[in-house]
Amino acid sequence: MNVNILTQQKRAIAAKRKTKRKDELKEIVFDDNARREFLTGFNKRNLLKKEAKIARAKEKQRTERLELRRQKRRELTERAIQNHEAVESSYRNADKEDWGPTSHPQDEQVAFEDEDHLATVTVVQDFNLQEG
Secondary structure (H helix, E strand, C coil), rough: HHHHHHHHHHHHHHHHHHHHHHCCCCCCCCCHHHHHHHHHHHHHHHHHHHHHHHHHHCCCCCCHHCCCCCHHHHHHHHHHHHHHHHHHHHHHHHHHHHCCCCCCCCCCEEECCCCCCCCEEECCCCCCCCCC
């Protein structure tokens, strides 16, 4: 039984050797153009790799720049919302304090006297030239 197994393997190996010999090339043709393309292709391939790396780096910088812009926009909108809420709450508090049911705006009267004239001025609202 062992003899049959060993001879089967030997036959299989011999068959593989025969097929390899059939597939082998009998003649090698030298192509000068293909050789030149292969030898000069190293530089071309290296240049293509460098260009691809540069393109990837530029794209990465572009995406980082866009993401930074998005983040800044988000921060600005959040800050604007917070500022708006703070202003609204301060106006609500100011309205309650100034114009509540117990307090009324006070008119201020100032009198200016001269030798001949007496002028009384009633200030209803403060007016500042620098602000307006």
